[in-house]
Amino acid sequence: MSRIAYVNGAYVRQNHASVSIEDRGYQFADAVYEVWAVFDGRAADLTAHLDRLERSLRELHIAQPMGRASLVVILEEVIRRNRIREGMIYLQVSRGVAPRDHFFPATPVKPSVVITAKPVDRDAARRKAAKGIKAISQPDIRWGRCDIKTVGLLPNVLAKQTAREAGADDVILVDSNGYVTEGGSANVYLVSGDKTIKTAPLTANILPGVTRISLISLLKSQGYTVIEEAFTLKDAYAASELFLSAASTFVMPIVDLDGHVIGDGMPGDVATTLREAYIQEATHSAGVWSASGNNNL
Numbered sequence: 001m002s003r004i005a006y007v008n009g010a011y012v013r014q015n016h017a018s019v020s021i022e023d024r025g026y027q028f029a030d031a032v033y034e035v036w037a038v039f040d041g042r043a044a045d046l047t048a049h050l051d052r053l054e055r056s057l058r059e060l061h062i063a064q065p066m067g068r069a070s071l072v073v074i075l076e077e078v079i080r081r082n083r084i085r086e087g088m089i090y091l092q093v094s095r096g097v098a099p100r101d102h103f104f105p106a107t108p109v110k111p112s113v114v115i116t117a118k119p120v121d122r123d124a125a126r127r128k129a130a131k132g133i134k135a136i137s138q139p140d141i142r143w144g145r146c147d148i149k150t151v152g153l154l155p156n157v158l159a160k161q162t163a164r165e166a167g168a169d170d171v172i173l174v175d176s177n178g179y180v181t182e183g184g185s186a187n188v189y190l191v192s193g194d195k196t197i198k199t200a201p202l203t204a205n206i207l208p209g210v211t212r213i214s215l216i217s218l219l220k221s222q223g224y225t226v227i228e229e230a231f232t233l234k235d236a237y238a239a240s241e242l243f244l245s246a247a248s249t250f251v252m253p254i255v256d257l258d259g260h261v262i263g264d265g266m267p268g269d270v271a272t273t274l275r276e277a278y279i280q281e282a283t284h285s286a287g288v289w290s291a292s293g294n295n296n297l
Contacts, residue, residue: 004081006074006115011081014116023112025094028102029152031112032056033092036075037247038084038117039279042287043075045247048210052149053091059148061104062095065111076287078115087119088248092151125249129275132255132267133169137233138162140173140181146205153185160184170244172236172257179230181205183244186252187212190231191241191270198235201228211245211278218277224270233258241268250282251275 003014025031034053036043043049050068057064065071071091079089096109142155163171163184171184180188181200187209189199197219202208216226236242237260244252251274253267 003116003118004078006078006113008112008114011077017114019094019112019114020097022100023094023097025092025112025151027100029150030060030062031092031094031151032060032062032149033090033151034149035091035247036089037250037282037286038079038087038089038120039283039286041079041085043079043089044282044286045210045214046072046075046286046288048213049247052208052210053093056149057093059145060095060150062093063108063111065093065113074115078117082117082119084117084119086122087117089115089117091115094151129250129252129272130267132253132265134167134256135170135172135183135254135258136163136166136168137172137174137180137258140175140205142173142205144204146182146207147202149207156184170252170254172233172254174233175205178232180233180236182207183246186244186246186249188236189215189243189245190236190239191243191268193240194225195223196225196227197270198227198229198231200230209245209247211247211250214278214281215245215251215274218274218281222273222277237262239263241270243267243271243274250278 004011005014005017007017007019019026032053034049036046036049075089092114094112096111098105098109138159143152159171159173172188173181175181182188187199189197191197200206219226236257240263242254242257242262244254251271253271255262255265255267
């Protein structure tokens, strides 16, 4: 079946979809995006992703493209038209189409909206998580506003490609002070032996992950102490567990970092239990959203 995309008001076959070559998302990476996991045909963490999208647009002074209720209808329609039961849905909003100029368009233009969806093999992802992954560390060379979810991901791409060429599955990024910031496309957590979880605090170089919010709540409800505090590679090597979180991977254990075996070299109880708990909660809450707050999005 041909995949269907939503592009600026029309549902089209994805292989026929297009945007203008003067779209500022293409010319300048002047765009933001969001990704939702889809469980049983419904988007998970719907409201939290919409909230973050609104913030990203506001930080870049990009106009909100439509009302929130209208956007939810379109997201659901893209899922339906692609017959996605278990998968992902991707939304991108750019500043719009205008003659190439580093300045914002003098006359405001309509933002461009693109939405696509695809199925995901959850059994394959489950097997990967049960085995755990290898990662390497790389310098964090991203721009200083990683708290905004922009499409400017070239540093992430280069870091992930370096990991692949080194025979690893993912990458851990380290800032100029030696502190772990994030994974290539995920937040990072370490577990110490005293039921303590550490993850980097939300500063300008950390993306406020929506999955991160849910995981921290779940961990606290299970009696863990969650500390939002910077940690080093040395701390990561010595952790009893190390894992990533993202909407695309949920919870992914790291069992080897830079050749250092993490814990006993197998996914630990915290990550394994947390992954299943998150999937259950996300499945239960998928499709639920709130119209409260700013309804211009």
